Each structure stands twice: as structure tokens, then as C-alpha cells.
Amino acid sequence: MPTELSIFLSSGFLLRALLAAVLVGFVTANLGVFVVLRKMAFFSDAIAHASLTGIALGLLFGIHPILGAVAFSVLVAVGIVFLQKRSTIAIDTVIGVFSSAAIALGVLLLSYLPGYRADLFGYLFGDILAVSRNDLIVLGGVAVGSALLVGWSFRAWLGIAFDGDLAKISGVRVQRMEYLFLLTLALVVALGIKLVGTVLIGSLIVIPAAAAKNVAPNVRSLFGFAVLFGVSSGVLGLLAAYALDVAAGPAIVVTATGIFGLSFLLKR
Amino acid sequence: MNLLAVHNVSVRYHDRTVVDHVDFTVDRGDVVAIIGPNGSGKTTLLKAVLGVVTPSEGAVHWHGSPRIGYVPQRVDLERGFPMTVEELLLLKLTDRPFWRHDRATHGRVSAELARVGADKLIEKRVSELSGGELQRVLIAFALVDRPDVLCLDEPSSGIDVEGEETIYNLIHRLAEQDKLTVLLVSHDLDIVFKYATKVICINRKLMCAGVPSRVLTPEMIQRAYSGASTYKHEHGPRSSHAH
Structure with a gap:
């Protein structure tokens, strides 16, 4: 095993994958805390599914697929919020419609792409071993940017998670902060696609934060635990995938689920 | 001069009138x-x-810009929301990050809670409070910035x-x-x-x-x-x- 580990660490693409797992684990866990506290797990899944359509549109129109993913995810997020506020349809129904439609539309659009696309499976379930140096720079930039954004918006988002009306009366610009949250969520989803794909990124946002909530005695430690679980899931999942020769994305999510199981047993 | 004047206010939700042309003043x-x-x-x-809520008709006029504290009927918290009473009050009491508050700030939170007889609840999670305890904490939260x-x-x-x-x-x-x-x-x-x-x-x-x-x-x-x-x-x- 030590020899295998040294081979792992000495190979450039595996090391880049490890760094990517740490970065994505850190960012998804931080934002995941707000997703879980605001009971938006299903919503973040819908945004993740919508990113598949965005990727397909990007590939069809020659735009960078990740840019397409961010743009379409934001569009779907705004669409869900708009319909929720302007209609009497229950929110879970609205999300369900958008989520299914986005996946279906994404697959339909992908079938219009000429020839065989080997990277499609990667968009669906992640292809962390294909992370390039440039990808890592973009990941690092988005990770730092979203971490700063979470730090800046922390009080407002926490206040809104506690009670939206109270936050508004206390001077928080709730609507503006809501849209900023959706934009950040779409960015983080796009960031995680390379790691676990559009199908599983929702889980990577929700599971570490949910596990942290099981054991954290207060909000201060909640973020610490979430980041610890998010980064551990990424690193341990990647090592497990390497050792067992299985796909990295699903291995990371299964590891995160294992951590959640343990946290449930230790639940306060 | 009235502190608050509510002029002919109506509120409609999806074609249903919930408040219909209400007028009153508060001194x-x-x-x-x-x-x-x-x-x-x-x-x-x-x-x-x-x-x-934005009225669909009429207007609400506050004289001057009074500070307003609000205590909602209930808060719809995620079960197990781990925020402590102290952390809730810190949202209003200080601009410093949660993990950097000192003994003096802790003392201020404690004093604010003592005003409503809830200082013993400082370390408790908000989601674990009884109805009466939560009301006291929410009143303390509303009063933090001296409305x-x-x-x-x-x-x-x-x-x-x-x-x-x-x-x-x-x-x-x-x-x-x-x-x-x-x-x-x-x-x-x-x-x-x-x-x-x-x-x-x-x-x-x-x-x-x-x-x-x-x-x-x-x-x-x-x-x-x-x-x-x-x-x-x-x-x-x-x-x-x-x-």
C-alpha cells in the first residue's frame, strides 16, 4: 500500500484529482450548510439536473459547457422561485416538474450532438481523473470566490435561513441575497460537475452538511464539521476508487453517505 | 402627528382579498x-x-424612521437547526464573525437575555426551546437594537x-x-x-x-x-x- 500511495502521489493526474476533490469538497460543504438549513436539498438537486441541459446547449452552440451549465442552472432556479411566488402550486411540485424536465431536455439535446461523445458520461457522473492544470486553476478561482462570497453573505444567509421576514425587518435585502445565493449555488454545481457529474453533485452539496448537522452543537462548529466531511469524502472516495478500480464520482458520494451514516449513529 | 398612519390598505393574494381597505393610526x-x-x-x-407584504392598494406611513423590532408568531426551523440562542443574538449584536466573539460580547448577550428572564438559555439550541422560551428569546432578539x-x-x-x-x-x-x-x-x-x-x-x-x-x-x-x-x-x- 505505501508503494501504491507513492505511485498515486507521484502521478500528476492523480494529484490534480486529489487537489480538485479537496477544493470541491470545501466549497460544496460550505454552501451545503445553507442548503440544508433552508430545506433546499430537493431544490439544489433540480439546479444540478438543469446544468445537464446547460452543458448540452453549450456543446450545441459552441459555448464552454460549464458556462452553459451555470447560465441554465440560474435560469431554472429563477424560474422555480418565480413560479413559487406567482402561483398557488406547491413548491415541491414546481421543483419536481423543473427537475425532470431539465434532465429529459438535456438528454434530448445531447442526442442532437454529432458523433460519439466520450465526455458525456463524464458530465453525467464526473471525470475527476481528467482534471487538467487549467481546470484546477478555474476550480481554485471559483473555490476562493465562492468562499469569499459565503463569508461576506454569511450573516444575511443565516438570518434568512432562520426567518426570512425577521431578516427583512432587520435590514437584510432578502430578495437580492436570495438571488446571490442561487447564483452561488449554480456556480458551485458547475464546479462540482467535473468531480461527480450532474447526477451526483446535488448529493455532494447536501450529504456532508447533513452529516455535520447531526453532530454539530452550534453553527460555529457546523461549518467546520461540514468542511471536514466534504473534504474527507472527496479524498477518501478518490483513494477508494483508485484502490478498488471503480468510478471516482460514485465512490466519493458513497463515502460521503458512509460518513453520514456514522454521524447519524453519533447524533446528538 | 401620528407615529403610524395606515391609509386605505388592501392586500390581495392571487385574486383573493385578505385585507380590504383598512384605515387606522397609531400614536x-x-x-x-x-x-x-x-x-x-x-x-x-x-x-x-x-x-x-406590499399592499395592493393604499399606503403605510411611518412618521420619521422609527426602529422596529418584530416577534413572529412562529419560526419554521429545520429540525435540529443547530443555532444556539447566543448565536441568534450575535447576528444582531456584533458585526464580528461568530468564531471571534470575546468575553465582553458574551456578557452583552447574557445581559440582553436577562432582561427577558432567559439568560439561562444562552447555550441552548433555538430549535430545542419550548414555546414560552422561544417567545422570550425572540423578544430579546427584537429588543437588541433598542427599537x-x-x-x-x-x-x-x-x-x-x-x-x-x-x-x-x-x-x-x-x-x-x-x-x-x-x-x-x-x-x-x-x-x-x-x-x-x-x-x-x-x-x-x-x-x-x-x-x-x-x-x-x-x-x-x-x-x-x-x-x-x-x-x-x-x-x-x-x-x-x-x-
Whole structure:
């Protein structure tokens, strides 16, 4: 095993994958805390599914697929919020419609792409071993940017998670902060696609934060635990995938689920 | 000059009129109770006054820019929301990050909680508080930035009868100490007669407004609550009675 580990660490693409797992684990866990506290797990899944359509549109129109993913995810997020506020349809129904439609539309659009696309499976379930140096720079930039954004918006988002009306009366610009949250969520989803794909990124946002909530005695430690679980899931999942020769994305999510199981047993 | 003037305010949700052309004024130092049967638009009217809901017609005018504290009827928290009482108050008390507050800030949080008799709850999670404890903490949260006006939506909901009396005594004491103007939504006429200097009775439309002992006649109450055959006064799981 030590020899295998040294081979792992000495190979450039595996090391880049490890760094990517740490970065994505850190960012998804931080934002995941707000997703879980605001009971938006299903919503973040819908945004993740919508990113598949965005990727397909990007590939069809020659735009960078990740840019397409961010743009379409934001569009779907705004669409869900708009319909929720302007209609009497229950929110879970609205999300369900958008989520299914986005996946279906994404697959339909992908079938219009000429020839065989080997990277499609990667968009669906992640292809962390294909992370390039440039990808890592973009990941690092988005990770730092979203971490700063979470730090800046922390009080407002926490206040809104506690009670939206109270936050508004206390001077928080709730609507503006809501849209900023959706934009950040779409960015983080796009960031995680390379790691676990559009199908599983929702889980990577929700599971570490949910596990942290099981054991954290207060909000201060909640973020610490979430980041610890998010980064551990990424690193341990990647090592497990390497050792067992299985796909990295699903291995990371299964590891995160294992951590959640343990946290449930230790639940306060 | 009135502190608050509500002019002809209507609120509609999806073509349903919830508040229909309501007018009233509030003077500085008033303790105003907004009453009415269930579904009469009391909470919506309070939210329109607070600026949380935008009136579809009419306008709300505050004289000057009074600081407003608000205590909601309930907070819909995710189960196991790990925020402690101290962390909730820190949201308003300091701009420093949560993980960098010092002993002095801890002392300030403790003092704020002591004002409402909740200092022992400082380390407790908000999601683990009983109805009465949560109301006290929410009142402390509302008072942190020393508001001029305190608005409360059914402050006794989810509290037993003894607890209800204590909560209203607390509000009454704080209002006198801090010279607060109070707007509270209530369903309990006993409380209105005991504490309110003014009552606004609505059933979508304004039914009456004025000094409770003058305007709340048996005929008026009958008229305001027509359609609501019993005037249910709901408490927490331990008690329930009807007026």
C-alpha cells in the first residue's frame, strides 16, 4: 500500500484529482450548510439536473459547457422561485416538474450532438481523473470566490435561513441575497460537475452538511464539521476508487453517505 | 402627528382579498391590539405595516424612521437547526464573525437575555426551546437594537395559559421601561382589555378602532366574529378553551 500511495502521489493526474476533490469538497460543504438549513436539498438537486441541459446547449452552440451549465442552472432556479411566488402550486411540485424536465431536455439535446461523445458520461457522473492544470486553476478561482462570497453573505444567509421576514425587518435585502445565493449555488454545481457529474453533485452539496448537522452543537462548529466531511469524502472516495478500480464520482458520494451514516449513529 | 398612519390598505393574494381597505393610526406610546377571528387578515395587516407584504392598494406611513423590532408568531426551523440562542443574538449584536466573539460580547448577550428572564438559555439550541422560551428569546432578539416600536404576532401562540399571562406581563413591563409603542396581533379579548390602549378589530375590513372599553361592545364583537361560530382560543398542547 505505501508503494501504491507513492505511485498515486507521484502521478500528476492523480494529484490534480486529489487537489480538485479537496477544493470541491470545501466549497460544496460550505454552501451545503445553507442548503440544508433552508430545506433546499430537493431544490439544489433540480439546479444540478438543469446544468445537464446547460452543458448540452453549450456543446450545441459552441459555448464552454460549464458556462452553459451555470447560465441554465440560474435560469431554472429563477424560474422555480418565480413560479413559487406567482402561483398557488406547491413548491415541491414546481421543483419536481423543473427537475425532470431539465434532465429529459438535456438528454434530448445531447442526442442532437454529432458523433460519439466520450465526455458525456463524464458530465453525467464526473471525470475527476481528467482534471487538467487549467481546470484546477478555474476550480481554485471559483473555490476562493465562492468562499469569499459565503463569508461576506454569511450573516444575511443565516438570518434568512432562520426567518426570512425577521431578516427583512432587520435590514437584510432578502430578495437580492436570495438571488446571490442561487447564483452561488449554480456556480458551485458547475464546479462540482467535473468531480461527480450532474447526477451526483446535488448529493455532494447536501450529504456532508447533513452529516455535520447531526453532530454539530452550534453553527460555529457546523461549518467546520461540514468542511471536514466534504473534504474527507472527496479524498477518501478518490483513494477508494483508485484502490478498488471503480468510478471516482460514485465512490466519493458513497463515502460521503458512509460518513453520514456514522454521524447519524453519533447524533446528538 | 401620528407615529403610524395606515391609509386605505388592501392586500390581495392571487385574486383573493385578505385585507380590504383598512384605515387606522397609531400614536407614540400606544399599545395597540389587532384582533379578529381566524383568517381575518390580522397577520397580513401586521406584515403590511412592517413592509414585509406590499399592499395592493393604499399606503403605510411611518412618521420619521422609527426602529422596529418584530416577534413572529412562529419560526419554521429545520429540525435540529443547530443555532444556539447566543448565536441568534450575535447576528444582531456584533458585526464580528461568530468564531471571534470575546468575553465582553458574551456578557452583552447574557445581559440582553436577562432582561427577558432567559439568560439561562444562552447555550441552548433555538430549535430545542419550548414555546414560552422561544417567545422570550425572540423578544430579546427584537429588543437588541433598542427599537422604538415592538410588533408581535400572537405572542402567546403555543404557550399554556400561565405562560401566556407571564409573556404579556413581560411585554407590558418592557414597554413601560423602554417607552415602546407596541403593536400586537391577539385573539384574546381578556388580554386586549387588560393591556391595550387601542384596539383595531378587523374581519378583512376594519370593524372598529379605538379604546377597547368603548368600541368593543358585545354587539360589535358579535358582528366582527359573525361566521366564526365559536371564538377559539388555542394554546399549546396542555390547554384549549373557547370564549
